[in-house]
Amino acid sequence: MAPEAEGSETELSTPVDNDTLDATVSPDDEPTVSLVEIEPGLAVLFADQPPVGLDVIPFEMMSPHANQGLTDKLSMASGIGNLAAQSAQGATTVQGLVRLAPETLKVLKTAQPMTSGGWNLGALVGSNGKIVNLVRWAPATGAQAASILTALGPAAALLALQVQLASISRRLDENVQLTRDVLRALHEDQWTTLLGLHETTLRAVREAQAAGGVNDHVFASIATRDADLRKQRHLFTSLVRRHIKALDTDGQSRRTYVQKNVDQMLADAHGMLMAEWSWYRFQVLRAGHISRDEANAAENEGLLAELVAETQREHARAMEDVADLLSGLERQCRLIAELPAEFSLPFTAKRQDIRDAVAMAEALAERVSALRNRVHRQPAPLDPPLTVFAEAVPDEVLRILRWVVPGEEPLLAIADVNLDRLVGEDAYLGVTPARLFISAQSSVRKQGTIEREFPLTDVRYVRFRERDKRGPVLDIITVDENIRLTFDDWAGKGQGLDDTHRLANLLAAAMEIPETERRTDPLLSGGLSTDRANTRQVIARDA
Structure with a gap:
């Protein structure tokens, strides 16, 4: 195809x-x-x-x-x-x-x-x-x-x-219109200016297309609006980046921030889209106007090249920002919707407001993807090939982890384990192609948070040990921690034992000591090293 x-x-x-x-x-x-x-x-x-x-x-x-x-x-x-x-x-x-x-x-x-x-x-x-x-x-x-x-x-x-201007659809679906209404309500002081710039630049594009170019008459209607366009763009860009920074924290803080600020986040994302595309239209119209100046074409070539390059660079960054915000917002809203009601208090007294927020965030995210000529994607439902449980993995756990596991990493394995503490606690151990995570089951199921995660590149050694009449023990040695996990009795025999063995092998496959951490010593070099190797061979033969 x-x-x-x-x-x-x-x-x-x-x-x-x-x-x-x-x-x-x-x-x-x-x-x-x-x-x-x-x-x-x-x-x-x-x-x-x-x-x-x-x-x-x-x-x-x-x-x-x-x-x-x-x-x-x-x-x-x-x-x-x-x-x-x-x-x-x-x-x-x-x-x-x-x-x-x-x-x-x-x-x-x-x-x-x-x-x-x-x-x-x-x-x-x-x-x-x-x-x-x-x-x-x-x-x-x-x-x-x-x-x-x-x-x-x-x-x-x-x-x-x-061509981006020619292909932009101005159709607003119902959910995008709702975010526009939220924007108008929360930014009433900016709304008139924002809408005026939006409509003025749209009209100038239509006139340029009708005239077959950006002549003096077309450009005159927007020539003096550069400062206003930049002011609105800077305002909403700063608001969006503030939200992005707030989402770059731990899971509990992200969820709390979204619950308190979801309307503001939707409004600011929509406001940034309107401000950004108004500025973008102005830049394109200006470039088109410059290109018509044939009398000074040679000297304008450098000006046009700089204008186009700067516009593309700034616009790409702005669209990346708003896409990042909407991706994080949609993920958090979907996560909150999966949590038990008593631990995921809605934004108002009505539970369905969470669903409304999901729909509005998704609609805006889809619109941004279309403007960037990309497909709006969501993490696929998790279907780990290795599950280490007495029975099946609870469906709600996989639904929650879908929105918690970082990025779009597939979940390779998930296990029901016990934290080896003075007072033991049920936990989940998960493995993706890039990391492993360990979290108390209550933290995952009630709060939607992962307590600890480690890059697989940090795994130095994995030890698996069976125990009589009890479940096996799994030790994971990382750069900074020694982690001991235990399994219940069901994992000490039959299919349970086979699955825990495979889990240990999966983690052991990641074991590596980088050259920067390797050490040498004269006592283990030269002849002593050769004698030591010979001793190992003798022991192995006798065994």
């Missing part, structure tokens, strides 16, 4: 299957359509004419002269122009830009399509399932696209800015 335009009836697939070829297309034909990805999710389309069904975005906000120069650069840098000159079909031209669906890009990154001359080969498939065009594909990470971007310079980034 290959790229697919959003909202299109035509899709790309690889490799070419002769059985699906339309009668008018031969597998020996030269590709008639070429896609050059100038950034992940955004490709320039070269074709004699736009393929039916593909949603093509024309170049906008540039003068005809700049547009033609960009087209020439793209054609020559990609080699399309030279190929077309040698073809009997005539010139292949730049038709515009194609927005690629995130799901398709994910497949492209993992698939192994046919290649030729640095290009991936695929096919355009019509709604009837027949191939209607062969296609050449240059991914943004490939050498072909990299050379094109170098030749284009700042013009490539300007294209990326413009």
Whole structure:
């Protein structure tokens, strides 16, 4: 499978299957359509004419002269122009830009399509399932696209800015509208200014698209708003980063903070989106206005390059911030919704408010993902291949840990253990590809917290010992701690014993002493070391 335009009836697939070829297309034909990805999710389309069904975005906000120069650069840098000159079909031209669906890009990154001359080969498939065009594909990470971007310079980034504006959906679903209402209520003093800047920049974009460029009349309506735009952007950025810092604490503190500030967090995230995109539209319109100044094109080239690079850099960071906040907020809200009611007091007197907060956080997170041309993902339900329990793992434990286990790490193993203390306590031991964690069962089930976790790289030694008529003992020696865990009687025989053995082996597989911690001593070097090794061999033989 290959790229697919959003909202299109035509899709790309690889490799070419002769059985699906339309009668008018031969597998020996030269590709008639070429896609050059100038950034992940955004490709320039070269074709004699736009393929039916593909949603093509024309170049906008540039003068005809700049547009033609960009087209020439793209054609020559990609080699399309030279190929077309040698073809009997005539010139292949730049038709515009194609927005690629995130799901398709994910497949492209993992698939192994046919290649030729640095290009991936695929096919355009019509709604009837027949191939209607062969296609050449240059991914943004490939050498072909990299050379094109170098030749284009700042013009490539300007294209990326413009197509994002063209593809932004202004549709608000019900839950996003709710966060907007919360924003208006909590930031009443800022709401009028924020909404005014939002609507003014949107109107300027529509006018520029209608005029075919950012002329003086279009830019005059926003030319004096730079300071106001930056003020709103700085305000909401600082608010969002304050929330992010508050979430970078222990589990109990995060949960308490979310319960007290969930409305404020939703409002500030929505406010940042409005402020950020108002500023972003202004920057794109300004870049488009500069590009129309053909009389000073040479001296403006450096200005335009700096403007585009700075805009991309600052915008990417801002969107990363708001995505991080919403990811943490959604995770904490979902966790709170899984905890027992008496330990997860809702934000008001009504339990369903937690569910409302989950829906609003998810809606905003999905919107941010769409704006970044990414798929909104949540941690998959946990399904550990190794479970060390007398019976099945309680479902509620796995539901809670889904939102507690860091990142998107799969849970490889979970065990019902006892903390070896003066007063023993039931605990859970969990293992992921990167870490192990140990926490009292009451802390997990009632508070949704993991008390201790250790990188697997800290594991130095693992010892497993069986005991008569009692469950086995598991010692885990880390860089800084000696941890002793015990198991109940059920783990001392049969399947329970097999499972605990495998758990110990899993942890032992992580044992390692890095070179920085290794030591040498003259007493264990040279001849003494050889004698010691010989002694070991004798002992082993006699045994």
